Amino acid sequence: MIGAHTGIGSMGLVRLADEHLKQKYLPDIASGEKIACFALSEPGAGSDATNLSTTAEKHGDHWVLNGTKHFITNAPFADVFTVFALTDREKGAKGGITAFLVERNFPGIHVGKPDKKMGLRGSKTAQVVFENCEVPAENVIGEVGMGYVSALTILGEGRVCLGARSIGSCDKLIELSTEYALERKQFGKPIGDQQAVQFMLADMKTETEAARALTYRGAWMLDQGEKAIQECAMAKLYATDVYNRVADKAVQIHGGWGTWPNTLQNAITGMPALRKSMKGPMKFNASSSPNKCSNSRQRS
Numbered sequence: 001m002i003g004a005h006t007g008i009g010s011m012g013l014v015r016l017a018d019e020h021l022k023q024k025y026l027p028d029i030a031s032g033e034k035i036a037c038f039a040l041s042e043p044g045a046g047s048d049a050t051n052l053s054t055t056a057e058k059h060g061d062h063w064v065l066n067g068t069k070h071f072i073t074n075a076p077f078a079d080v081f082t083v084f085a086l087t088d089r090e091k092g093a094k095g096g097i098t099a100f101l102v103e104r105n106f107p108g109i110h111v112g113k114p115d116k117k118m119g120l121r122g123s124k125t126a127q128v129v130f131e132n133c134e135v136p137a138e139n140v141i142g143e144v145g146m147g148y149v150s151a152l153t154i155l156g157e158g159r160v161c162l163g164a165r166s167i168g169s170c171d172k173l174i175e176l177s178t179e180y181a182l183e184r185k186q187f188g189k190p191i192g193d194q195q196a197v198q199f200m201l202a203d204m205k206t207e208t209e210a211a212r213a214l215t216y217r218g219a220w221m222l223d224q225g226e227k228a229i230q231e232c233a234m235a236k237l238y239a240t241d242v243y244n245r246v247a248d249k250a251v252q253i254h255g256g257w258g259t260w261p262n263t264l265q266n267a268i269t270g271m272p273a274l275r276k277s278m279k280g281p282m283k284f285n286a287s288s289s290p291n292k293c294s295n296s297r298q299r300s
């Protein structure tokens with residue numbers, strides 16, 4: 001929730017919006033008075049976010065949005081939505097997609113019930129439908145037509161959060177697995193005395209520290225004001241893979257209890273595989289760059 005709010009939900013405003021939009025919305029977003037989200041994905045536009053169906057037509061001093069977004073993190077309770085819509089069908093991703101700041105209370109926006117997922121239940125997603133939703137022209141984020149580049153930039157940098165979240169889960173799994181290895185006795189001694197178990201713990205810790213270093217590097221570069229899309233993609237790629245491997249080993253170390261509810265549930269319900277789909281499936285992440293938006297197959 002926090003990651004989507006402070007990351008992809010508000011980064012469009014922070015990085016790309018005019019000063020008046022920043023002044024109007026960012027103080028409440030920063031204080032948590034208002035919760036933000038990012039609405040790009042659609043039923044027909046997942047990996048290929050150039051294939052948007054949501055449209056925005058200019059009518060005088062406002063735009064009218066129509067279309068459906070889905071899988072939108074924070075949508076069930078968000079106050080402000082960064083929404084991407086087609087403003088020029090002919091141009092498509094090459095100058096025909098625009099980002100808008102849409103308030104929940106604008107007429108014509110309908111948010112569905114929270115989705116029921118296998119895991120990640122603390123992270124609420126929902127469908128969002130726009131039916132002749134009127135958005136003031138001043139609520140365009142960045143330049144009209146440059147929304148696809150904005151989306152790639154926001155998603156690209158936001159991926160470092162998924163690295164951080166995966167590392168947090170790995171830390172907890174290592175802690176629980178180490179405690180269990182020390183207390184569980186088989187063949188007359190703790191299973192942690194067995195080298196096979198020690199090897200698993202050593203691999204879990206080593207890979208987690210490597211993922212942490214990659215993630216810190218991406219975050220540090222962003223803090224310095226540098227471009228870090230590649231570094232953030234590498235952090236997500238590696239850390240989510242490590243999370244899969246650490247979760248697998250944690251279940252092995254816990255034996256039969258590893259499959260029981262509550263044993264590792266809180267550390268694993270983040271569903272390692274699900275994290276890989278967030279902010280674009282992994283196959284697309286490492287190659288994503290705003291400079292490549294001319295390739296319609298490459299999504300964030």
Ligand SMILES: Cc1cc2nc3c(=O)[nH]c(=O)nc-3n(C[C@H](O)[C@H](O)[C@H](O)COP(=O)(O)OP(=O)(O)OC[C@H]3O[C@@H](n4cnc5c(N)ncnc54)[C@H](O)[C@@H]3O)c2cc1C
Binds near residue numbers: 072125278297
């Ligand atoms: C928990 C969660 C939270 C999310 N939150 C948000 C959010 O806040 N805002 C938002 O806009 N979106 C959000 N999403 C959506 C997410 O960005 C999409 O799920 C993601 O982009 C993948 O799209 P898709 O699910 O339609 O899969 P698809 O694009 O249908 O992909 C399915 C599979 O096909 C593969 N594939 C597709 N095309 C190709 C190709 N050309 N070559 C090789 N393989 C290919 C993919 O890698 C994947 O393995 C969220 C998703 C999840 C799961």
